[in-house]
Amino acid sequence: MSLPSKENFSEWFHELIQTAEIMDVRYPVKGLYVWFPFGFKLRQLVYGKLREIMDREHSEVYFPALIPETELRKEGEHIRGFEDEVYWVTHGGLTPLDVKLALRPTSETAMYPMFKLWIRNHADLPLRVYQIVNTFRYETKHTRPLIRLREITSFKEAHTAHRNYEEAEEQVRKAIGYYKEFYDFLAVPYMVIRRPDWDKFPGAVYTIAFDTVMPDGRSLQIGTVHHLGDNFAKTFEITYEGIDGEHYYVHQTCYGISERCIASLISIHGDDLGLVLPFEVAPIQIVVIPILYKGKDEIVLEFSKELLEKIKAFRFVFDAGEDRPGAKYYKWELKGVPLRFEIGPREAERREVVVSFRDERKKFSVPIDEIDEDRIRIWGEEMRLRLREKAVGSVLNRLKFVNELSELSDVVKDYVSLMYLCRNRECGEEIEKHGGKLLGWFEEIPDFISVGKEGKCIVCGSNGSLAVSARSY
Numbered sequence: 510m511s512l513p514s515k516e517n518f519s520e521w522f523h524e525l526i527q528t529a530e531i532m533d534v535r536y537p538v539k540g541l542y543v544w545f546p547f548g549f550k551l552r553q554l555v556y557g558k559l560r561e562i563m564d565r566e567h568s569e570v571y572f573p574a575l576i577p578e579t580e581l582r583k584e585g586e587h588i589r590g591f592e593d594e595v596y597w598v599t600h601g602g603l604t605p606l607d608v609k610l611a612l613r614p615t616s617e618t619a620m621y622p623m624f625k626l627w628i629r630n631h632a633d634l635p636l637r638v639y640q641i642v643n644t645f646r647y648e649t650k651h652t653r654p655l656i657r658l659r660e661i662t663s664f665k666e667a668h669t670a671h672r673n674y675e676e677a678e679e680q681v682r683k684a685i686g687y688y689k690e691f692y693d694f695l696a697v698p699y700m701v702i703r704r705p706d707w708d709k710f711p712g713a714v715y716t717i718a719f720d721t722v723m724p725d726g727r728s729l730q731i732g733t734v735h736h737l738g739d740n741f742a743k744t745f746e747i748t749y750e751g752i753d754g755e756h757y758y759v760h761q762t763c764y765g766i767s768e769r770c771i772a773s774l775i776s777i778h779g780d781d782l783g784l785v786l787p788f789e790v791a792p793i794q795i796v797v798i799p800i801l802y803k804g805k806d807e808i809v810l811e812f813s814k815e816l817l818e819k820i821k822a823f824r825f826v827f828d829a830g831e832d833r834p835g836a837k838y839y840k841w842e843l844k845g846v847p848l849r850f851e852i853g854p855r856e857a858e859r860r861e862v863v864v865s866f867r868d869e870r871k872k873f874s875v876p877i878d879e880i881d882e883d884r885i886r887i888w889g890e891e892m893r894l895r896l897r898e899k900a901v902g903s904v905l906n907r908l909k910f911v912n913e914l915s916e917l918s919d920v921v922k923d924y925v926s927l928m929y930l931c932r933n934r935e936c937g938e939e940i941e942k943h944g945g946k947l948l949g950w951f952e953e954i955p956d957f958i959s960v961g962k963e964g965k966c967i968v969c970g971s972n973g974s975l976a977v978s979a980r981s982y
């Protein structure tokens with residue numbers, strides 16, 4: 510079965526994750542999907558990197574999935590934001606529960622009552638923890654595998670507490686740095702954007718989001734970092750004793766990434782033939798295909814053994830099956846295997862290997878003596894750089910700077926739109942009348958955008974800075 514062209518992005522994505530065995534979309538509950546073994550391996554490798562980054566400065570924890578209604582309702586803004594997305598557990602068997610239990614939509618209200626017990630004095634700060642768990646959100650917008658889930662299976666949420674506002678702000682900067690490192694590793698381009706005040710995380714002082722641009726010109730929020738100030742600390746009475754013996758509220762941050770990171774990876778790098786995966790996260794990094802002819806099998810198989818010995822540090826498949834080479838290429842291309850080695854009788858005689866990269870698909874011969882672990886890692890890194898460059902190219906194809914408000918409705922249909930905008934809510938709302946959602950203002954301008962940060966507001970003409978509006982997932 511062949512994939513729809515990537516031009517029809519939505520169908521392509523849906524078909525690809527099923528046929529490449531990332532997610533099984535046939536589970537009979539809306540918004541819930543099954544990870545296939547291959548998809549789960551990809552998840553493990555991607556989240557391995559995220560864990561490595563988190564483990565430098567955070568401790569991993571696990572909090573319960575059920576939150577008492579009384580805790581969830583304590584922070585007014587927070588519950589207002591999540592009210593209509595919460596799944597409730599109301600019974601234990603046939604017995605109604607005294608206090609309803611929420612399936613966590615996120616874990617602030619599970620964790621912070623415990624933070625109150627954990628934090629005593631200034632020596633307990635900063636506190637930095639994270640967990641990778643499932644969360645539940647009764648989403649009413651169109652659900653999609655990996656993108657908009659009702660059970661988010663891979664919610665990495667970090668929560669920190671600090672002595673004051675500035676130290677929490679410093680943590681926000683660090684979190685942005687961590688997420689940049691993570692998405693650079695995946696070669697996924699992103700925009701770091703400050704959300705409008707009226708669209709920040711419920712209970713936060715401000716929200717900084719990572720947004721990427723999907724192939725169809727819609728944006729996808731792939732991570733968020735929130736400064737919580739002392740809002741939750743006041744609600745949950747999280748205080749510490751300072752050096753002076755006085756008690757102070759902590760200041761907090763939280764930041765999260767879901768399996769949308771995998772959605773972006775697949776969407777941005779994939780092509781009409783299937784997945785294209787960066788070398789470091791590919792479940793299968795190398796496929797070796799022997800070209801076998803009667804009477805010449807032996808020499809090819811002998812030579813293959815030599816090659817396999819050289820690549821044993823990597824995740825590889827030796828595909829000596831019955832299928833024709835063309836069928837094998839097709840199969841491993843669909844799975845996004847970054848490196849393909851082919852060996853026929855001629856190669857075996859010359860002690861060469863035919864090499865091709867998933868993203869370039871041109872073949873060249875390399876003497877086997879030149880293939881070793883270092884060489885392969887360099888190829889992997891070069892491929893990551895090519896993927897990033899190509900991804901930036903496709904993002905740029907879907908970005909447009911808008912000078913006149915009258916152009917916006919048209920542009921936003923197919924493009925993520927950039928414009929200068931002041932911070933007044935009325936001007937923001939004016940932008941949203943033209944179709945897209947106002948994502949916010951660039952916190953920093955990405956290297957691939959060559960427009961200045963400041964300019965006159967497209968709506969009212971007063972001082973503004975570079976803003977983004979888009980149809981978003």
Ligand code: P5A
Pocket residue numbers: 614615616617646648655656657658659661665666667710730731732733735763764765766767768769
């Ligand atoms: C930060 C971590 C929070 O929940 N609490 C703990 C904070 N922020 S958030 O913006 O609401 O969510 C974090 C990221 O999760 C992704 N996300 C989703 N992914 C898939 N399906 C969903 N229904 C969904 N909802 C949120 C987004 O990438 C978001 O930035």
